[in-house]
Amino acid sequence: MKRHFSAILIAVLAVTANLSAADKPNIVFILADDLGWAELGCYGQTKIKTPRIDSIATEGMKFTRAYSGNAVCAPSRCVLLTGKHPGHSTVRNNMAMVRYGEPEGQFPITAEDQTIASLLRVDGYKSGAFGKWGLGNTGSTGNPMKKGFDRFFGYNCQSVAHSYYPASLWSNNDIYPLKNDPPISGHSKLPADQDENDPRSYDQFKGQDYAPDHINDAALDFIRNHKDGPFFCYYPTIIPHLALHVPDEDLKPYLAEGWEETPFTKRTGGGYTPHQTPRAGYAAFITRMDKNVGKILDLLKELSLEENTIVVFTSDNGATYLPDVDYEFFESVGPLRGLKGSLYEGGIRVPQVVKWPGKIEAGSESDLVTGFEDWLPTLLDLSGSKTPVPDGVDGISIADTLLGKKQGQRDFLYREFAAYGGQQAVWIGKKWKAIRQNLLPRKNKKGNPDLKIELYDLENDIAESKDVAAENPEIVKEAEAILKREHVPSKTFKFPPLDALKN
Numbered sequence: 001m002k003r004h005f006s007a008i009l010i011a012v013l014a015v016t017a018n019l020s021a022a023d024k025p026n027i028v029f030i031l032a033d034d035l036g037w038a039e040l041g042c043y044g045q046t047k048i049k050t051p052r053i054d055s056i057a058t059e060g061m062k063f064t065r066a067y068s069g070n071a072v073c074a075p076s077r078c079v080l081l082t083g084k085h086p087g088h089s090t091v092r093n094n095m096a097m098v099r100y101g102e103p104e105g106q107f108p109i110t111a112e113d114q115t116i117a118s119l120l121r122v123d124g125y126k127s128g129a130f131g132k133w134g135l136g137n138t139g140s141t142g143n144p145m146k147k148g149f150d151r152f153f154g155y156n157c158q159s160v161a162h163s164y165y166p167a168s169l170w171s172n173n174d175i176y177p178l179k180n181d182p183p184i185s186g187h188s189k190l191p192a193d194q195d196e197n198d199p200r201s202y203d204q205f206k207g208q209d210y211a212p213d214h215i216n217d218a219a220l221d222f223i224r225n226h227k228d229g230p231f232f233c234y235y236p237t238i239i240p241h242l243a244l245h246v247p248d249e250d251l252k253p254y255l256a257e258g259w260e261e262t263p264f265t266k267r268t269g270g271g272y273t274p275h276q277t278p279r280a281g282y283a284a285f286i287t288r289m290d291k292n293v294g295k296i297l298d299l300l301k302e303l304s305l306e307e308n309t310i311v312v313f314t315s316d317n318g319a320t321y322l323p324d325v326d327y328e329f330f331e332s333v334g335p336l337r338g339l340k341g342s343l344y345e346g347g348i349r350v351p352q353v354v355k356w357p358g359k360i361e362a363g364s365e366s367d368l369v370t371g372f373e374d375w376l377p378t379l380l381d382l383s384g385s386k387t388p389v390p391d392g393v394d395g396i397s398i399a400d401t402l403l404g405k406k407q408g409q410r411d412f413l414y415r416e417f418a419a420y421g422g423q424q425a426v427w428i429g430k431k432w433k434a435i436r437q438n439l440l441p442r443k444n445k446k447g448n449p450d451l452k453i454e455l456y457d458l459e460n461d462i463a464e465s466k467d468v469a470a471e472n473p474e475i476v477k478e479a480e481a482i483l484k485r486e487h488v489p490s491k492t493f494k495f496p497p498l499d500a501l502k503n
Contacts, residue, residue, distance in 0.1 A: 024123065024230035024383050025356065026309040028223075028300070029375070030293060031080070031234070033073065033132060033241035034340055036319025036332030037349050039286060047257075047330055048283045052294035053353065056313050060355025061364045061402060065430070068317045069372035071340060071347040071417050073158050074106045074134045076316040076372060077236065081115040081135070081147070083376030083393035086416045087486040091135060092493035093419045096159055104157035105137025107492065109147065114390050116376050117232055118148030122387045126150050126226045130219040131236035134158040138173050145172055149234075153218035155211075161238045162186025162272060164245035165207025169214060179209040186243040189266035190274040196263040202276050210247060212239060216292045220299055227303045230383070235296070236316070239289035242324050243273035244281040250288045254280035264324050271324045282325050307357050310382060312375070314352040318342070337464040343415055343425040343435055344464055354402060356382075361404050368401050369427055371413050378402070414486040418493040426482045431459045434469075434479030439495055453480060 037043060040050045042057035069079025070086050078084075078091035086092050095107040109115075117127035128151035129144050136142015137156050144152040155161035156170045165184035169176045184207040194201040219235050244264070255277060264271060264278045275281045293313065300306045319325065319332035321339040338344025352370075354360060373395035380387060381399040389395075394414075400407040413427040422439030438450040453476050455469035469476050487495060 024125070026229050026300075026305055027120075027125075027232045027379055027383070028296060028309055028311045029232070029234050030296070030311070030313045031077075031131070031236040032289060032313070032315040032351075033236070033238050034317060034320050035240055035286070035289075035315035035351065036327065036330075036339075037315075037336060037346065037351055038334035039240075039319060039330060039332050040351050040353075042353065043351050044334060045330070048286050049253075050286060050290040052290045052297060053313055055297070056293075056311055056355045057353040057363075059357065059362050060311070060353060060360045061366055063352040063354075063370060064365065064367050065369045066314060066350055066352035067348050067369070067371045067413060067415070067427075068315065068350045070415065071317050071342055071420070071423075073132070073241075073316055075417070077134055078109060080316075080372040080375060081117070082109065082113050083116075083373045083389070083395045085371070085373050085394040085414050085486065087414055088392070088488035092490060093417065094134075094158070095492070096157075097137060097140075102137060102139075104160060105140065105142075106134045106158060108136025108140035108142025111141040111146070113147070115147045116379055117234065119376070119380060119387050119390070120230075120232050120383065120385070121148050121150075123230075123383060123385045125230050125232050125383070127232040127234065128152070128219070128222040128226075129234045129236065130154055130215050130222065132158055132161045132238045132241075133236070134161075138170065143173070151218075151222055154215050154236075155238065161241065162243055164211050164238070164243070165209065166211060169211060171218075176214070178211065178214070180207040183207065184245065184273075186245075186272055188273050190263075192267065196265050196274075196276070199276060202274060205243075205245065205273050205275070206248075207245070210245075212237065212288070212292065216295060220295060223296070223299055223305070224303070227305060229305070229308070232379075233296075237289055237292065239292075240282065240285040242271070242320060242322060244275040244278060244285065244324055245273065246275075246281045246284045246288065250284040251277070251280055253287075254283045257283075259329075269323055271322050273324075275324065278324055279326055279329055282330070310354065310356045310379075312352070312354045314372075315350040318347040318350065335463045341417075341420045343417055343423040343437075345433075345458075345462070348415065348425075356402070360402050364404070366401050367430065368398060368407065369410060369413055369430055370398050370401075371395070371415075374398050412482055414482060416487055416495070418490070418495055422495060424483045424487070426479050426486070427458075428475065428479060428482075431457055432472075432475050432479070433458050433464070434476065434483070435464075436483070441496065453483075455479065 069076035163186035167183040333346035336346035338346035381397040425435040
């Protein structure tokens with residue numbers, strides 16, 4: 001009798017567990033690469049077509065004060081996945097591991113770093129990452145397969161990701177060869193003896209096997225394979241990060257626009273790979289990404305998963321400053337100041353749209369100041385997880401905002417960046433932003449780094465055009481205390497000892 005009862009109890013518990021798993025929302029988190037704040041139609045873009053991403057805003061919520069984790073790739077992704085702001089997160093700048101004798105990859109997150117995926121795993125989620133990782137190569141503690149992900153497909157190394165026609169990608173811990181013979185470099189220049197106005201001169205920068213297609217297919221396969229859920233699909237697409245490797249079929253609609261073009265040859269100055277029509281190429285890039293997002297949205301609907309799936313779309317930092325992209329022509333950051341690499345608004349304020357049918361109000365908008373660190377506690381909250389948020393996480397749950405409930409503004413949002421001169425910034429409420437730059441010792445200059453604090457009233461000056469520090473000494477004093485308190489020294493990503501310096 002006891003055995004019979006035990007069998008029934010086990011069966012009941014199994015059914016209960018299955019029902020519980022079925023009730024948990026699936027999560028699709030799409031991360032664009034170097035997409036500017038105003039490069040989507042739903043944020044005012046008029047030249048580039050992004051109907052599928054715009055539909056996420058139409059069917060869900062658009063954020064106007066969302067901030068990426070940092071001003072460049074790797075440290076921004078570290079903030080997103082670990083929930084720790086850059087003042088004490090593991091990765092605080094891009095750092096290729098070739099300097100340490102490694103064949104590829106970036107500085108790794110640690111074995112102790114918990115990620116969104118590792119925490120969701122406790123609640124029965126299957127997690128997959130598809131695209132650009134950049135937080136440690138396969139032999140390191142930062143291998144995605146060691147950080148809670150059951151499936152990885154894409155670029156482990158963000159330097160390799162500069163090419164859309166590489167020799168290979170990674171499938172879990174195995175090399176996945178592509179049919180690019182030879183692979184196309186992400187860093188080339190047009191030879192001096194070739195005509196920049198002849199389309200055939202640019203054929204050498206076109207490959208046969210387009211990596212983003214394989215990555216998108218792998219993400220779709222993951223969703224199909226885990227349709228019974230719950231799943232976390234992290235899709236850090238490499239688009240629209242340079243180089244401008246755009247298939248001809250995507251280029252045609254924008255060539256028809258007849259925009260005036262100046263061929264990008266890279267014979268002088270910086271940049272990645274030559275392109276005869278860079279304006280059309282960049283627009284086509286983003287529309288290609290939009291189509292790939294559309295494939296995911298269509299599959300969710302086809303599998304009847306749409307109602308129970310949270311879809312997030314955002315970008316890892318602002319639009320690039322490199323000459324391959326005409327950010328002025330596209331008004332890529334709108335009225336904002338700064339671009340990728342800067343803690344001014346244009347380098348770190350990003351588009352962010354979220355939908356969850358029946359839960360998030362369609363066509364809603366929020367001006368909540370929110371950062372990448374908020375996604376770890378938010379997704380745990382929305383998934384109904386009983387797993388506690390780890391110690392040291394700086395993010396706050398924005399679930400109430402997403403679900404249409406009242407939520408107060410956070411006390412502050414902190415950023416630091418140990419590159420591009422060395423920068424710190426803090427947002428206090430919705431109104432104030434303090435920023436200081438040139439914190440790293442500069443060559444051929446004696447004395448201390450510049451600790452001057454600039455202060456901006458973002459409610460009345462979104463362009464950060466007028467420094468109002470002199471008129472608001474108390475706010476400056478408050479900001480200075482936060483900037484000092486939130487920075488924890490790192491042996492790898494060095495700032496000067498701020499508490500020992502004087503203005």
